[in-house]
Amino acid sequence: MINIVFAVLFAVSAGTADEAIFSLLPPDGVPEGWQRSEDPRLFPGEALFRHINGGAELYLQYGFDRLALADYVRGDFEARVEIYKMNDAGAAAGIFAENSKGVEKSDKFGDACTLDQYQIIFHRGCYYVSVTCYEPSEELQAAMEALASAVDEAVNKESM
């Protein structure tokens, strides 16, 4: 009986946690004209290996909870948003530090970020966020920044 109750509680709390992280993903229309190309995906726990294979070891070492991922399109342009929920702020800062070694930092998004023509990464609270595009262009840079800004705002609001 205890096991059954535990299983139900776990399922309910997992569902809530999934919904919570999905709610941080920018909705259709952010930025204007962009929409999700397919349903967002979730990678909880060791399922992260399905997404980044051996790269997942580092995230699990720091303390990883789950990843929400969504792809966005506008015409031929594509971008991807990945929100990694880590177990605490130290873990998110640690992953950010690992992934930004030797790279110039900015305070434009989150507690710290790096800006690249293909990718913006930042961390805020227990979240590590990556926004990626697949070609260098001014329009895509603007789209990446709008997506990063939307996630940053949502994460910030959640932590208040």
Place this chain on the structure above:
Amino acid sequence: MTDKDLQVGVSGRFNRRGFLKAAAAGAAVFAAGTSSCNAALQEAEKKPEPCDADSVVTNISTALAVPKKEISMPGPFPGLVARASHSGVTRGQKPNHGDPHAATAMLAAAMKELTGEKDPRDAWARFFQPGDRVGIKVNPTGGKLLSNTHELNRAVINSLVEVGVASSNIVLWDREEDLLHDAECIPKNYPDIRCSAMCYIAEENGGRVIKGMDRIDKSVYYEFDIEQEYDEYYTPYMIHTGTRSYFAKLVTEELDKIINVPVLKNSGPMVTLCLKNLSYGSTSNCRRGHQIMNRFIAEVCAFPPLRDKVVLNIVDGLRGCYEGGPAANAQYMWEANSIWTATDPVTADSVCWDLIAKKRIEKGIATPEQIEEGRQKYDFLVRAENLSLGMFKGGEIELREVDLG
């Protein structure tokens, strides 16, 4: 006990979590210096030391008992690597939108340099004949940004077709279908050939299920006495647990020859190139292999389905990464605009590791001393050489280079 502890159990000769925590703690303190990182360090200090990989019993002797063939690793050109470069191949465009003509020319040039043939078709014909069933083992871990480029994949496929291999006998494959999908190695982009994975998603009873048991060969396996349980989300992707890692039926039964096409990238302080692409990409229940990683990489490649079928290695270095791999971290990627061909996977790994190491030093990611420490710690190339799979840099390695502009 936490939820995590309930989900991730470990049995066997040593405690994996202790090993990971210990590894994490050092990095965490370096990276963040927070109180939680310090707590991780304190916890790690209580954990046992990782096992001595050399004391682990494996069934490598069964592989070594099978006589090698003429085409077995390291093939006809031990210690030789050919590199072809073309500064215009990526064109500064998004991945997979590079110049296909340049990619084709690079592949032809590298094959000629490797074999000494004047005509690239003669070079390909040395390895492949009509009727061969050929697998192209890619590495789709970096998604669209840092996986195999379609322009090189297509050049490889076209080269096979030109020497008479039927496109219906060509398979583009990896361990996991999800990753192939993410890297767009899917039928839409390769309509004439088959795209396949050991672990795949099937529609069953109105739902999606993860399958793979029917695609492993239970008669061919690498065994060592360490078990690892995976959490509920990941277990289906490892297909099973236990002390065995079975080879995919694709490599044991369905293919005659394999072209191994890794991507030029680091994996932490080491690299994930020819040997790692093969060993982890061809076997089930493979994540536990990280506990004896150097041995796993070298010994799995010494089993006949890989040792006797991988006749050619082509490193896709149109784009490469020197840090952040195996995932794609754009800030550490560069347009290397190169490919390498070799029949000797050990030599190819050695040469490409040198290049990545040079880049890591140049960019301030690692010192020469740290690079050397990494080489000592991740000694799978030495082990592979000891298994006669190829020549490490200690041997007489020859690098032939051709620059196409």
